[in-house]
Amino acid sequence: MAARSSRYIDSDSDTDSDDRIRINITCPSLSFESVTNCAHEMLVEYFMALLVIMGLSATFDKQQRRHHHSRSHSPYFGFLASATELSNLIPDSYDGGLDPLFDNSTNREIIAALGTTARLHCRVRHLGDRAVSWIRQRDLHILTIGIMTYTNDQRFLARHIDNSDEWVLKVVSVQPRDAGVYECQVSTEPKISLAYKLMVVTSKAQILANRELYIQSGSDINLTCIAPQAPGPYTHMLWHKDTELVSDSTRGGIRVVSEQQMKTSNLVISRVQHTDSGNYTCSADNSNSDSVFVHIIKSEQHAAMQHEVGARLELPHLCLLLLLLVAALRPL
Incomplete structure (x- = not known):
């Protein structure tokens, strides 16, 4: 009798259980070779289930963990675990072997008024153990690496929330000299970077x-x-x-x-x-x-002002009229 195995993902959860992945392995106790093959197949099925979990783990809420584990005592060995429990075995920094890439949905042209605070937002997917740096392009000065600042100008700060993909360069009290291009760079080999343009304006009502x-x-x-x-x-x-x-x-x-x-x-x-x-x-x-x-x-003042303005306008007209009269009387 050959060993049988079955695996399925149950996405329909009721009120008392989480989404689960169930692996059922049938191991008849006929011979040592059959049991060995069965155990090997069980490990293969378990590994395949983990691969599925790696792809789905991002969609599960890790705040709602429930620990469920059961094993039968018959010739059929069963393994049952919640998807959230198994996903906890995967490190948060695990990137599945994917290369880092930029999320281009962020605004890359930032306009800041003189004296205000500017924020440049860079999002990097699948960062893994690489580092994110901010570099000022005009002088290739490294401003920040990770959350550390490498400039004496204390107006430049790095901001990052743990387990997020966003790395922010914060420029306090922006000055005209801060205008220009800044690069968000990832320490891959070769390095990859994305350019951001900061514009400083003097706004006036x-x-x-x-x-x-x-x-x-x-x-x-x-x-x-x-x-x-x-x-x-x-x-x-x-x-x-x-x-x-x-x-x-x-x-x-x-x-x-x-x-x-x-x-x-x-x-x-x-x-x-x-x-x-x-x-x-x-x-x-x-x-x-x-x-x-x-x-x-008051109305009287308004009338007086209008009269004064009218008088001012009449004088140039009189002068012009006099000049025309003199010109007309001159002999040709």
């Missing part, structure tokens, strides 16, 4: 108005601010009058509409009064602020 505004009492203030170079997809923008946050004012009749994705903000103050005069400032994330000064004037 801009109020689309004259530096001084004269608004008639009883009318509305309408100010628009933009920050097109602010880094990141969204920008938070605020308005201040002198030192007070406009949104905290108890005045009433104030409306602020901001579009963080468009990086714009609109301030409207209805029926302004003399107390609304002051310095209005727009600020945006990681950007220099911008200000305008608003003067609230």
Whole structure:
């Protein structure tokens, strides 16, 4: 009678058991040779099951371990173990013999505003026992190896979470000189690397108005601010009058509409009064602020100013008319 073996993966788990791999080996006790062949086949089946587990182990939750092991006492030897239990036998650093490769899903063009913190994220699959380094391309300076820093500039830091594929180069308080290309390098033979471009911008909020505004009492203030170079997809923008946050004012009749994705903000103050005069400032994330000064004037003042401006405009016209008259009277 020949030895029989069967192996299957049971992926349908109930509430009392984990996903399991079952190996059943039938070993008739006829002869020493038969038992030897049976034992050999059992080892082969067990090894094949481990290979399956290596491919599936990443999908199992190691936090939900249950220890199940049973063996029959009949001529049939059975082995039963939970997939999570067997997967624990595999070291976390095991890469299955695969070569390291980069995960290209990370952003490789980083824009940082002057003085902010920039982070360059590099993901490496199947790293194994190799090391990840960050190198500044312009001078080939090795900034970090693993989590160790190899530069006197303390603004450069390495960040890594255990058992993750991500290696981060952190640059604190970025300066214009930090702009350029940085390489994430893996210590394979030959070495492999991936380039990242860091751009440093000086972002400034801009109020689309004259530096001084004269608004008639009883009318509305309408100010628009933009920050097109602010880094990141969204920008938070605020308005201040002198030192007070406009949104905290108890005045009433104030409306602020901001579009963080468009990086714009609109301030409207209805029926302004003399107390609304002051310095209005727009600020945006990681950007220099911008200000305008608003003067609230009465109707009489407004009319007087218009008359003064009109008088200023009339004088050049009179001079031009006089010159034309003199030219016309000159003999040819």
